[in-house]
Amino acid sequence: xxxxxxxxxxxxxxxxxxxxxxxxxxxxxxxxxxxxxxxxxxxxxxxxxxxxxxxxxxxxxxxxxxxxxxxxxxxxxxxxxxxxxxxxxxxxxxxxxxxxxxxxxxxxxxxxxxxxxxxxxxxxxxxxxxxxxxxxxxxxxxxxxxxxxxxxxxxxxxxxxxxxxxxxxxxxxxxxxxxxxxxxxxxxxxxxxxxxxxxxxxxxxxxxxxxxxxxxxxxxxxxxxxxxxxxxxxxxxxxxxxxxxxxxxxxxxxxxxxxxxxxxxxxxxxxxxxxxxxxxxxxxxxxxxxxxxxxxxxxxxxxxxxxxxxxxxxxxxxxxxxxxxxxxxxxxxxxxxxx
Amino acid sequence: xxxxxxxxxxxxxxxxxxxxxxxxxxxxxxxxxxxxxxxxxxxxxxxxxxxxxxxxxxxxxxxxxxxxxxxxxxxxxxxxxxxxxxxxxxxxxxxxxxxxxxxxxxxxxxxxxxxxxxxxxxxxxxxxxxxxxxxxxxxxxxxxxxxxxxxxxxxxxxxxxxxxxxxxxxxxxxxxxxxxxxxxxxxxxxxxxxxxxxxxxxxxxxxxxxxxxxxxxxxxxxxxxxxxxxxxxxxxxxxxxxxxxxxxxxxxxxxxxxxxxxxxxxxxxxxxxxxxxxxxxxxxxxxxxxxxxxxxxxxxxxxxxxxxxxxxxxxxxxxxxxxxxxxxxxxxxxxxxxx
Numbered sequence: 001x002x003x004x005x006x007x008x009x010x011x012x013x014x015x016x017x018x019x020x021x022x023x024x025x026x027x028x029x030x031x032x033x034x035x036x037x038x039x040x041x042x043x044x045x046x047x048x049x050x051x052x053x054x055x056x057x058x059x060x061x062x063x064x065x066x067x068x069x070x071x072x073x074x075x076x077x078x079x080x081x082x083x084x085x086x087x088x089x090x091x092x093x094x095x096x097x098x099x100x101x102x103x104x105x106x107x108x109x110x111x112x113x114x115x116x117x118x119x120x121x122x123x124x125x126x127x128x129x130x131x132x133x134x135x136x137x138x139x140x141x142x143x144x145x146x147x148x149x150x151x152x153x154x155x156x157x158x159x160x161x162x163x164x165x166x167x168x169x170x171x172x173x174x175x176x177x178x179x180x181x182x183x184x185x186x187x188x189x190x191x192x193x194x195x196x197x198x199x200x201x202x203x204x205x206x207x208x209x210x211x212x213x214x215x216x217x218x219x220x221x222x223x224x225x226x227x228x229x230x231x232x233x234x235x236x237x238x239x240x241x242x243x244x245x246x247x248x249x250x251x252x253x254x255x256x257x258x259x260x261x262x263x264x265x266x267x268x269x270x271x272x273x274x275x276x277x278x279x280x281x282x283x284x285x286x287x288x289x290x291x292x293x294x295x296x297x298x299x300x301x302x303x304x305x306x307x308x309x310x311x312x313x314x315x316x317x318x319x320x321x322x323x324x325x326x327x328x329x330x331x332x333x334x335x336x337x338x339x
Numbered sequence: 340x341x342x343x344x345x346x347x348x349x350x351x352x353x354x355x356x357x358x359x360x361x362x363x364x365x366x367x368x369x370x371x372x373x374x375x376x377x378x379x380x381x382x383x384x385x386x387x388x389x390x391x392x393x394x395x396x397x398x399x400x401x402x403x404x405x406x407x408x409x410x411x412x413x414x415x416x417x418x419x420x421x422x423x424x425x426x427x428x429x430x431x432x433x434x435x436x437x438x439x440x441x442x443x444x445x446x447x448x449x450x451x452x453x454x455x456x457x458x459x460x461x462x463x464x465x466x467x468x469x470x471x472x473x474x475x476x477x478x479x480x481x482x483x484x485x486x487x488x489x490x491x492x493x494x495x496x497x498x499x500x501x502x503x504x505x506x507x508x509x510x511x512x513x514x515x516x517x518x519x520x521x522x523x524x525x526x527x528x529x530x531x532x533x534x535x536x537x538x539x540x541x542x543x544x545x546x547x548x549x550x551x552x553x554x555x556x557x558x559x560x561x562x563x564x565x566x567x568x569x570x571x572x573x574x575x576x577x578x579x580x581x582x583x584x585x586x587x588x589x590x591x592x593x594x595x596x597x598x599x600x601x602x603x604x605x606x607x608x609x610x611x612x613x614x615x616x617x618x619x620x621x622x623x624x625x626x627x628x629x630x631x632x633x634x635x636x637x638x639x640x641x642x643x644x645x646x647x648x649x650x651x652x653x654x655x656x657x658x659x660x661x662x663x664x665x666x667x668x669x670x671x672x673x674x675x676x677x678x
Contacts, residue, residue: 053611231606231607235606250609250610251610252610253606253607253610256607261604262606262607263602263603263604263605263606264602264603264606265600265602266602267570267574267592267601267602267603267606268570268592268595268601270589270616270617270618271589271590271591271592271618272618273618274617274618274619274620274623275616275617275618276615276616276617276618277609277614277615277616277617278609278613278614278615278616279609279610279611279612279613279614279615280613281613284613
């Protein structure tokens with residue numbers, strides 16, 4: 001076992017678009033284990049759009065990522081040393097280990113590590129379809145959109161880890177699932193691999209009128225539910241096709257993460273269509289995780305819920321992979337494989 | 340009894356701001372009563388902002404007002420002739436009689452007329468605090484905002500028939516009520532007569548920063564609930580002061596009724612504050628009317644719910660009074676007294 005832990009820290013806050021210079025790679029010695037502590041070797045690091053928000057100083061729903069400290073992030077790994085009765089060497093675990101190779105967890109950090117069963121579900125899936133992104137999809141779809149059979153659900157960033165699950169969960173409930181993604185390759189995958197009914201390449205539509213017409217074509221009965229990951233023109237176009245009593249689960253607005261203005265052009269449609277728009281953060285709804293994970297785990301184990309992974313290799317590759325994620329270069333869940 | 344019924348019809352659809360020329364006064368002979376029919380002499384006509392939307396042809400939640408037909412509207416009056424066992428001459432009734440002096444109701448129009456008790460509640464109040472505006476306030480406040488004691492509720496158009504009730508219902512529930520109204524006289528009335536904790540004169544604030552600062556001063560603990568009647572800059576300013584898990588009941592957006600663009604500048608705040616925004620039309624929630632009317636009727640009869648009325652005289656005055664309502668010239672409920 002290496003005596004060095006390599007980690008990525010936030011070196012500076014971005015102005016507008018972030019760059020690799022905002023990050024730094026730091027090497028630290030591995031600490032000695034105190035009584036009750038567990039040392040985890042992280043096999044996978046999860047990269048997620050929310051991390052972009054944490055890099056800013058401004059008011060958001062969470063504390064900003066501190067400078068000169070390890071970047072926050074979900075991890076999946078294996079216990080490599082333990083002075084804790086509950087965790088044994090060899091246990092597979094998930095947690096919020098951050099962008100680093102090793103993670104030391106103390107006994108008093110109750111709930112910081114969860115043991116997982118990799119018999120039927122790959123370890124990496126606990127960072128995706130059977131983890132935070134999957135539960136995010138589940139919460140917005142089930143608890144906010146709550147589609148009835150025959151309704152139409154639209155999801156932006158449909159080829160992403162969250163969006164891909166949203167459409168498939170909608171299909172399970174008998175709804176029509178229409179995705180929005182960037183580029184023909186992603187759209188093909190969303191339809192052919194993930195089983196959506198249709199996917200619109202938003203890059204083919206440079207103005208609201210064009211995108212709105214494309215939505216009309218793929219959603220002939222209008223839109224009953226929308227799962228929002230992007231914001232901006234896509235949200236405007238969806239609102240123009242929204243049905244009475246439609247629901248919007250607002251999960252992310254990546255188009256504005258670098259400070260771009262993303263006004264909603266016609267908020268009066270919320271009224272005329274008697275819509276409900278709800279913003280949420282899945283970590284504030286821990287009560288639904290067991291129910292969500294039960295469905296997601298079953299669907300993944302039985303191969304009814306499909307997902308893709310884009311895997312970068314080695315901790316040093318994390319910043320570049322993260323910047324790629326923000327630009328939509330990934331297919332499905334963006335991971336960094338550390339071992 | 341006059342043998343003539345005078346009514347206001349929609350003569351043409353407005354382009355932008357409506358004018359008196361969009362209306363015309365028409366005289367019609369009173370019809371003979373057929374078996375089962377009731378003739379009502381309307382004492383009061385209700386003027387409400389939603390009528391502006393009906394004047395347009397475009398898609399909205401309701402059918403447009405047809406041209407060359409009597410303008411839609413709520414009325415309160417008295418049965419003056421009846422060939423129907425349920426209604427007696429002298430009964431006080433409310434209905435959707437339209438902008439006219441007399442209203443003929445057939446037996447098959449079940450529910451078109453409701454008898455009301457004017458022992459403790461004035462007839463006109465059934466068009467305001469104990470009618471559609473009151474129930475509108477009740478639905479948005481109770482069913483969407485649902486304030487807890489100690490929370491802060493903001494309402495725009497606070498001196499209007501709906502807004503005035505919203506703040507008082509919030510106070511009944513132990514919340515802080517802060518209004519927005521146009522001009523010092525209205526603001527004084529909202530605080531001194533209606534009992535709001537504070538009222539901001541939005542006309543004193545020409546930009547978002549200034550209005551947002553005023554809201555901060557009057558809502559030191561942020562905003563937990565917002566009842567929207569106006570839209571535009573006021574909505575933007577409220578969102579900037581909204582607390583986590585705040586709720587917006589979207590009832591009207593009068594600032595955009597003439598087609599002005601009213602973009603929402605920072606929709607990302609819905610996400611970062613995990614807000615819920617819900618549009619509604621009270622006529623689609625008939626199930627809650629009994630509960631709402633019970634509370635509203637009790638509060639009005641015991642003089643705990645205050646309201647003001649602005650009364651125009653005679654059917655010919657209706658168009659001018661309606662245009663004044665759209666410009667905020669009224670105090671409280673805008674009525675036309677017909678007798």
